[in-house]
Amino acid sequence: MDSPALSILVFRGHSIRLRIPSHITWRREKGGPAAAIPKLEAPQEGEALANLVVVGAQWGDEAKGKIVDYLAQNAAMVVRYGGGNNAGHSVTVGSDEYKFHLIPAGILHPETVCVLADGVVIDPGVLVKEIEGLQARGVSVANLRISAAAHVILPYHRLQDALEEARRGDDKLGTTGRGIGPAYADKAARTGIRMGDLMDPERFTARLQAALDDKNAVLTKVYGAEPLEAAAILEEYGRYAHALRPFVCDTPPLVAQAARNGKGVLFEGAQGTLLDIDLGTYPFVTSSHPIAGGACLGTGVGPTQIHAVIGVAKSYTTRVGAGVFPTELLDATGDTIRDRGHEYGTTTGRPRRCGWLDTVVLRYAAQVNGLSCLALGHLDVLTGLEEVKIGVAYTNGAGETVRDLPGDLPFRTDLAPVYETLPGWSEDLSSVRALTGLPANARRFVERVQDLAGVPVATVSVGPAREQTIVLDDVLARALRR
Ligand code: IMO
Numbered sequence: 234m235d236s237p238a239l240s241i242l243v244f245r246g247h248s249i250r251l252r253i254p255s256h257i258t259w260r261r262e263k264g265g266p267a268a269a270i271p272k273l274e275a276p277q278e279g280e281a282l283a284n285l286v287v288v289g290a291q292w293g294d295e296a297k298g299k300i301v302d303y304l305a306q307n308a309a310m311v312v313r314y315g316g317g318n319n320a321g322h323s324v325t326v327g328s329d330e331y332k333f334h335l336i337p338a339g340i341l342h343p344e345t346v347c348v349l350a351d352g353v354v355i356d357p358g359v360l361v362k363e364i365e366g367l368q369a370r371g372v373s374v375a376n377l378r379i380s381a382a383a384h385v386i387l388p389y390h391r392l393q394d395a396l397e398e399a400r401r402g403d404d405k406l407g408t409t410g411r412g413i414g415p416a417y418a419d420k421a422a423r424t425g426i427r428m429g430d431l432m433d434p435e436r437f438t439a440r441l442q443a444a445l446d447d448k449n450a451v452l453t454k455v456y457g458a459e460p461l462e463a464a465a466i467l468e469e470y471g472r473y474a475h476a477l478r479p480f481v482c483d484t485p486p487l488v489a490q491a492a493r494n495g496k497g498v499l500f501e502g503a504q505g506t507l508l509d510i511d512l513g514t515y516p517f518v519t520s521s522h523p524i525a526g527g528a529c530l531g532t533g534v535g536p537t538q539i540h541a542v543i544g545v546a547k548s549y550t551t552r553v554g555a556g557v558f559p560t561e562l563l564d565a566t567g568d569t570i571r572d573r574g575h576e577y578g579t580t581t582g583r584p585r586r587c588g589w590l591d592t593v594v595l596r597y598a599a600q601v602n603g604l605s606c607l608a609l610g611h612l613d614v615l616t617g618l619e620e621v622k623i624g625v626a627y628t629n630g631a632g633e634t635v636r637d638l639p640g641d642l643p644f645r646t647d648l649a650p651v652y653e654t655l656p657g658w659s660e661d662l663s664s665v666r667a668l669t670g671l672p673a674n675a676r677r678f679v680e681r682v683q684d685l686a687g688v689p690v691a692t693v694s695v696g697p698a699r700e701q702t703i704v705l706d707d708v709l710a711r712a713l714r715r
Pocket residue numbers: 289292293294295319320321322406407408409410411412413414502503504505508517518519520553554555
């Protein structure tokens with residue numbers, strides 16, 4: 234195998250070696266197929282790797298899985314810090330596609346420890362299926378760890394999710410129906426059941442019985458639904474407990490130690506910034522903290538242990554479910570983007586709402602996450618459009634320009650997007666591996682996004698495959714080393 238050229242970069246007195254990313258090396262998966270991936274240079278002896286958060290910079294579905302898979306090459310640990318199986322992360326390896334809802338995308342890397350941390354809500358039936366699915370494809374899950382403090386999604390959470398949505402009628406949120414909101418609500422109400430409880434049959438029985446007393450009262454009296462039987466849930470969840478027991482432990486010490494020892498911890502965000510329960514477009518949000526700060530809340534590491542935050546964004550915007558979306562395209566261009574980008578939910582199969590890139594949103598994401606750099610994706614999807622627009626601001630009802638995301642955005646019917654229009658490109662991007670290889674107009678688009686977002690672009694994705702990634706060595710190197 235040819236040895237790829239090395240770039241030597243000096244950053245804060247440290248020399249950093251990165252392989253030129255246009256070179257493709259071959260690596261072996263755990264029992265799976267060899268797969269092409271732009272290789273990250275392994276750290277040198279004694280060199281401390283950064284602990285990184287990968288966060289969605291929009292409304293979710295930014296293709297976080299692909300960048301996590303790429304960065305996981307060098308990470309000792311990949312940690313999911315929030316959300317549950319409302320997430321859908323896809324990784325394409327050769328002709329194989331892996332879809333993850335709970336297990337961190339890092340599981341495809343044999344040495345990487347993958348953690349479902351405290352902030353995650355776990356539907357154990359879904360997790361067991363996901364584990365079995367990976368094992369059936371020859372992927373080992375021996376390195377999976379599940380926090381005993383992660384909350385469990387129970388059948389009544391899924392039921393409540395559906396009943397509450399139905400009751401909202403036209404005002405429904407468009408949740409994924411996975412019981413996420415009700416599970417987090419119980420966590421906040423202190424009536425939740427955690428993975429540690431599930432592992433202890435007596436404790437689980439007592440807490441389930443107490444919860445069911447309340448839940449059944451609501452199900453029958455408020456919704457006129459049938460009550461749930463404790464025995465059936467105990468039996469079903471007893472099986473899950475048995476299957477998951479080998480993986481459950483106290484994860485905060487594991488994560489804290491990995492974060493301290495310089496081997497690189499990757500915090501894998503689910504959902505996106507604007508779905509954050511505090512800082513998103515409330516109430517059209519999820520019930521957790523997808524933002525970078527959620528990595529601290531959801532894992533037990535302190536803010537000083539996080540060295541960089543990579544924001545993932547598409548070259549356009551999508552949204553699933555209800556809520557404001559200023560740059561939404563309800564026309565043929567929106568349909569083209571949906572078709573070309575395969576914009577149908579990984580989790581629910583719903584067609585995603587599509588629109589132009591909104592850099593008001595990106596600047597907001599840069600601010601609330603403290604973004605170090607951007608991983609810009611799906612550039613290839615815009616190929617073939619005569620012109621490409623970028624949302625740069627909004628105008629309000631009084632005709633004034635609004636450059637910052639308003640806190641009451643979900644209720645603002647007066648805002649209209651202000652666009653900058655760039656010429657499109659028609660060249661195929663799928664085999665481009667360097668910024669200089671992009672058609673001039675595509676490159677101009679990337680540079681303009683960087684300027685408008687105020688954050689340097691570290692990677693540009695030109696297709697779903699692992700190797701279809703342009704890596705800006707210098708920018709990425711800064712994020713990868715302490
Ligand atoms: P990934 O990790 C896109 C959206 C739902 C709904 C709202 C609340 O793939 O980026 P919930 O079921 O969480 O109570 O739904 O949040 N939503 C997502 N949209 N990607 C996701 O995850 C999402 N997870 C939740 O569509 O609007």
